[in-house]
Amino acid sequence: MDTELSEISTFIHNIPPFDSLPKQVLAHLVRELTINYIRKDDSLPPKGISEPRLYIIRKGALSCRSNDGELINRLGESDLCDAFYHSNGIEALSENSEQCKVYTDEDSLIYSVDVSILNDIGERFPSISDYFSQNSAQRLKSKMNKVNEEAILSSTLMNTSVSNFYHSPVASISVELSIQEAAMQMNEQGYSCLVIVDGDSPVGIVTDKDIRRRCVATGLATSESISQIMTTDMSTIDIKSNAYDALMTMTAKHIHHLPVTKHGNLVGMVTVTDLINNEGHNAINLSSIIHKADTLEELKEISQLLPKLQIRLAKLGSSADHVGKSVSAITMAFTKRLIEMAEYKYGQAPVPYAWLAAGSQARQEQLAHSDQDNAIIICDSMKPYDDAWFENLANFVCDGLAECGFIYCPGDIMATNPKWRQPQKVWHNYFTNWVETPSPKALLNSSVFFDLETIYGDASLLNEVRKQLLSKTQNNTLFIAHLSKNALNLRPPLGFFRDFVLKQNGKHKATLDLKHNGIAPVVDLARIYALSEGISAVNTIERIQQAAGTPSLTKASAENLIDAYEFLGMLRVEHQAKELISGESPNNYLSPKEISKLEREHLKDAFKVIKSLQDARQSNY
């Protein structure tokens, strides 16, 4: 009878990963459950149970504590307790079964199932075995892989014709030429792929990979005909197809270049990069309109589009990295245009200078409605009276940005502040002081200046300052220690308890501050890695990628950290899109009720990854 144990089945079915199980398997699992009632202030596992089991809280609350009593997690209704998954907490066999003790905080009704049953089910349903055998980092990785796939699929590629973004003319050479001639042409034209033509009709395709694999590696003479190494069963796509088909063809055949044909004749080429960057064209279009604006009024009007662009990008499933880069590019376009207007109004600059963006704009991680952080670095040849010109510039640009919706920096980190409008030698001194006599307070205020990028002007001014700075920070362990100490003040929460965010001290709060408790800790870690390893990149993901494999960060940890960062960024972009759509000004406060149970689990995994790298950093100093 179908109502048999249906209540318990429904309850279990709502808990990931069991939501993926077919009805019959779920029914089998439910029949294998046992039910215990454990009174408050008792502990798990229930008396007399020694085999590994998974516990599922039906009612009540548990807390998991480390052997020295530190709270690791609190669990409420529908939460899974895998503390006894591998053993009874006596020895931890994997990161999953952290050594911990589990206590009941309330009278609790608890379901449990023998792990051998789950293993049996897991053999046929890998989603189950993956969920329990993977650690936080692995689970997060599979989630992000899925997200990236979805982002590509859900984009507007379906609605866009190949004709919108193929490039033409395509680089082609005659089938009569040699391998060497083909390679030379690739070099000259900067292409990694050539179409081989016999007259007008395409007969094959050659990539630089083919030259490597089929010629150099096999010892084939480069004087041989290109036809020797070309791929002849070449896929092509008709110009009338949609971009999605193009992407699918390329994905299916593992190729990155696809010749585009019209009535069978070669007319161009489309690449994977073309397709993926397609979405960014909105940002590029907007930038070019900004560039053409003549008055502040026009710029103001264009700036109204910025929140809309962010919503659009978020809806398309763009990664937070993509959104951040797009929005930052547009802020940069506004700034540049305003500087050009100021130069027109006040005349040419008396000496070379560079307009700098600091903080999130410099890192290319800005979102709509951010505040402005900027500064000016001026050539040392400036005379004291020259500052009047730069003051005019700063006022014009900062006021203009404010008009366009970029609010004044509450910490007064702006070029209008004389302190942050100085010749190069003063900047050298600033950094020398911060690095050589670091005080936690000064570091906190000035850490924004470790993320600087030239927006306009002479980039060498900043590059020289940065070069000297990095050579100092790289070997200054005291400075790095101070910086780390500051950065580690922001800790991610432990997880969630019922509909609340569970903090380190066991207290709850209603919302999660995505910025301060998730994203900022990663940004801070990335900055520390960059400064310790002399990495000049400013973007967080680039910093982590470049730090991967250095003494600061293993390659595996780097990948995990990027997954965590992208997941948090994605939640932030989605959250802000919702607020922007409803006309509210976007914030970083996410309520656990807003997200699914599975997303909560992924968030918890992200917190774990961040926390473990923070802990590693802490133990270094």
Next chain:
Amino acid sequence: MPSSTLTNSPLLSWLVGYESKRKQLLKKAPEGALRDFLSVPLPDLKTPIDKVNILAVDFETTGLDAKQDKLLSVGFVALKQQQISLNSSYHQIIKTKEQLQESNVIIHHITDSQKEQGKALATVVETLLQALAGKVMLVHFARIEKQFLTQACLELYGMAPVFPMIDTLALAKRRLDKRDVAYDPSELRLTNLRQNFKLPDHHAHNALNDAIATAELFMAQMSKANKDGKVILKDVLL
């Protein structure tokens, strides 16, 4: 307590006597399910309650009178060492000739067509007796299960067995009576008692759900009453 009072109380004499009564009945029992059931010894009265093997049982019936009304369905689940194992759970609708009244259909959600697919009373009672052998029966409001099982056995085997019972309603009532404060009898309903223990809502009037709900309630009651682990079977037996 003098031993004369013990034997004078009919209830207590029944309690003390259920194991000897079982042996007595075993001699007379016909070959088959009832005999098999009676041949398994019942737990000692002094057994700590945590160690007693229990079967939580619930019947859905067409009415309250065991002589006139019919058993519609049987659900049960085993409770061993204060732990429910759902793989011991059983639910079966019984095929009877009688047409169902609309009011019954509403309460139990068992329709005539479902009943048609049910099993014969003899088969279901046999399965129940097999599972119940050597165990104590746990119910909420004992009268229904006691009378209907007795009646069914009389019809099927010509004699009524002996089966010790624990009644979660009676246990709750004892507690409330002790308080010496007037209470609303509705407080003793399974759903309301579960709410008091903050147990989750359950879908009432399905025999298996009710049996599980009763077993959970009993575990909760024991977690309060048996903190020191001194409660023995005799203390909770009906």
